[in-house]
Amino acid sequence: MANTKNFAADFPALNQQVNGNRLVYLDSAATSMRPQSVLDAAVDFYSTKGANPHRGVYKMAEEATAAYENSRAAVASYLSIDTDELIFTRNASESLNIVMYSYALDALKPGDSIVIPVSEHHSNLVPWQRAAARTGATLEYLYVDRVTGAISDDELERKITSKTKIVAFAHVSNVLGVLFPIEKLIARAKAVGAVTVLDCAQTIAHMPLDLHALDVDFAAFSGHKMYAPMGIGGLYGKRELLARMEPFLFGGDMIEYVREQDTTFAPAPQKFEAGTQNAGGAVALAAAIDYIKAIGWDILEAREAALMRRLVAGLNGLKDVTVIGDSNPDAPRYGVVAFNLRDVHSHDVASILDSYGIAIRAGQHCAAPLMDYLQLPFKSSCRASLALYNTEEDVDRLLECLPLVRGKMGYGD
Amino acid sequence: MAIDEIYTQVITEHSRDKRNRRHIDHATRTQKGVNPSCGDEIELELREENGVITDAAFTGSGCAISQASASMMADLIRGKTLDEAESICATFLGMIKGDVTDAEQLEVLDEALALQGVSHMPARVKCATLSWHTLKTALGE
Ligand SMILES: Cc1ncc(COP(=O)(O)O)c(C=O)c1O
Ligand SMILES: [Zn+2]
Numbered sequence: 001m002a003n004t005k006n007f008a009a010d011f012p013a014l015n016q017q018v019n020g021n022r023l024v025y026l027d028s029a030a031t032s033m034r035p036q037s038v039l040d041a042a043v044d045f046y047s048t049k050g051a052n053p054h055r056g057v058y059k060m061a062e063e064a065t066a067a068y069e070n071s072r073a074a075v076a077s078y079l080s081i082d083t084d085e086l087i088f089t090r091n092a093s094e095s096l097n098i099v100m101y102s103y104a105l106d107a108l109k110p111g112d113s114i115v116i117p118v119s120e121h122h123s124n125l126v127p128w129q130r131a132a133a134r135t136g137a138t139l140e141y142l143y144v145d146r147v148t149g150a151i152s153d154d155e156l157e158r159k160i161t162s163k164t165k166i167v168a169f170a171h172v173s174n175v176l177g178v179l180f181p182i183e184k185l186i187a188r189a190k191a192v193g194a195v196t197v198l199d200c201a202q203t204i205a206h207m208p209l210d211l212h213a214l215d216v217d218f219a220a221f222s223g224h225k226m227y228a229p230m231g232i233g234g235l236y237g238k239r240e241l242l243a244r245m246e247p248f249l250f251g252g253d254m255i256e257y258v259r260e261q262d263t264t265f266a267p268a269p270q271k272f273e274a275g276t277q278n279a280g281g282a283v284a285l286a287a288a289i290d291y292i293k294a295i296g297w298d299i300l301e302a303r304e305a306a307l308m309r310r311l312v313a314g315l316n317g318l319k320d321v322t323v324i325g326d327s328n329p330d331a332p333r334y335g336v337v338a339f340n341l342r343d344v345h346s347h348d349v350a351s352i353l354d355s356y357g358i359a360i361r362a363g364q365h366c367a368a369p370l371m372d373y374l375q376l377p378f379k380s381s382c383r384a385s386l387a388l389y390n391t392e393e394d395v396d397r398l399l400e401c402l403p404l405v406r407g408k409m410g411y412g413d
Numbered sequence: 414m415a416i417d418e419i420y421t422q423v424i425t426e427h428s429r430d431k432r433n434r435r436h437i438d439h440a441t442r443t444q445k446g447v448n449p450s451c452g453d454e455i456e457l458e459l460r461e462e463n464g465v466i467t468d469a470a471f472t473g474s475g476c477a478i479s480q481a482s483a484s485m486m487a488d489l490i491r492g493k494t495l496d497e498a499e500s501i502c503a504t505f506l507g508m509i510k511g512d513v514t515d516a517e518q519l520e521v522l523d524e525a526l527a528l529q530g531v532s533h534m535p536a537r538v539k540c541a542t543l544s545w546h547t548l549k550t551a552l553g554e
Contacts, residue, residue: 344477345475345477347451347537348420348477351417351534351536352420355417364452378452378476380451409420409428409477410425410426410429
């Protein structure tokens with residue numbers, strides 16, 4: 001049966017020993033590994049095409065242009081958007097910065113507010129701090145329930161008001177892991193006329209997304225969290241917004257007419273893609289989408305949900321382990337679960353697990369305000385994250401080694 | 414060295430030890446240090462009389478390696494002259510960098526030698542050296 005297939009065999013980097021043990025990679029929320037087909041696609045682009053897209057009129061350049069633009073079409077189709085609404089970027093951070101520089105700085109004025117959940121990744125937080133500082137707008141936080149991670153209706157209505165011009169939020173927090181009630185957030189933002197910015201970095205590889213149906217104004221993601229290489233990502237923007245926005249990077253291939261003293265810009269998405277782009281990365285990203293589609297969402301989602309349930313239930317069953325946020329194994333959780341081991345700093349847990357070949361993330365997860373808000377011991381946590389290549393053996397290995405950590409640290413039972 | 418071998422008894426005990434984890438009455442120098450990668454924080458307090466460190470202690474929180482290192486450091490520099498403390502500090506930082514490997518030279522580090530393995534753990538170097546960099550800043554004043 002397809003959903004018991006071991007996909008790990010497709011991922012060369014997973015097939016290695018670490019510190020004398022089989023690698024158990026549980027940090028896909030930081031970056032996911034790439035299947036051979038994705039690596040091959042990048043190599044093929046540079047081996048057979050390799051010219052600069054949108055530049056030459058010779059055959060190789062035309063092929064490179066076609067490969068790059070076909071990749072755009074594949075990503076747009078994956079997200080249920082139109083090709084001219086997809087800007088290739090380096091990563092989610094750059095995408096969010098484009099919204100900040102090219103949209104927010106022009107749109108905001110003193111007295112306006114930007115609203116974000118306190119659980120946001122620094123990439124979807126620091127740009128808004130800067131936008132507020134530069135425009136005189138205020139940055140306000142939606143405080144999530146410390147146990148369930150949910151945001152109450154009351155909190156939404158109190159914070160998202162007629163002063164609110166931008167509401168930015170992750171689809172799934174890279175710490176809390178549970179699905180945010182984004183439909184509610186979007187509806188409230190629309191009711192007050194605010195623009196919505198979705199950070200789907202943590203969901204892009206774990207569930208089908210229909211951005212037109214969600215009706216957000218902007219959405220940001222990174223390819224390296226969806227089985228593609230580092231250095232390629234994307235920004236979705238609604239056509240009418242992109243048309244109004246001034247690019248923040250200027251240069252080659254984003255212009256229409258350049259005279260000595262002024263320039264008109266190419267239409268979106270080209271006007272936001274100044275300079276030579278990561279064409280090999282875009283081609284590899286399309287190959288990653290092919291890989292995901294070949295497995296199919298039904299299998300992928302069922303498999304990841306079952307593994308996640310096993311992981312959360314297993315963590316709940318371990319003495320001295322506390323799951324952060326919603327500990328219900330049946331909660332709609334995607335990709336990540338954060339936890340702490342009593343008395344032990346997450347970095348020590350991660351170092352000791354590394355000696356067993358287990359890779360987990362530890363620290364603040366680029367979400368320092370959330371660590372403060374949750375009042376976590378040492379302001380940090382461990383985080384295990386899953387991808388389509390993880391197996392029950394991986395989860396069980398973590399659950400079997402975690403109880404050994406306190407002993408190593410000199411704590412008795 | 415296997416990674417988990419760094420967590421020797423000396424280190425885990427020092428990481429929990431309360432003796433050096435306190436405030437000093439009439440401290441003559443205090444210095445804060447943070448390691449943003451772990452979130453380790455310490456505030457070092459020294460009392461110096463006539464060029465001698467008569468007491469050293471710290472407060473703060475963080476991973477076992479950072480806290481053990483701070484505790485061992487306090488033990489090592491207490492009763493030493495400022496120059497001696499500076500020299501011990503240079504030896505420790507040299508050991509972690511892998512520049513100082515001579516056994517005789519390392520002897521002054523006593524229990525802190527248990528942290529030598531960190532020189533092979535690049536991700537944890539900042540943890541082990543936090544208190545020592547903090548000391549260096551405090552002495553440099
Ligand atoms: C929720 C979320 N947003 C944004 C980012 C930033 O992604 P990148 O570092 O690829 O720009 C991450 C990555 O960890 C993330 O988890
Ligand atoms: Zn540390």
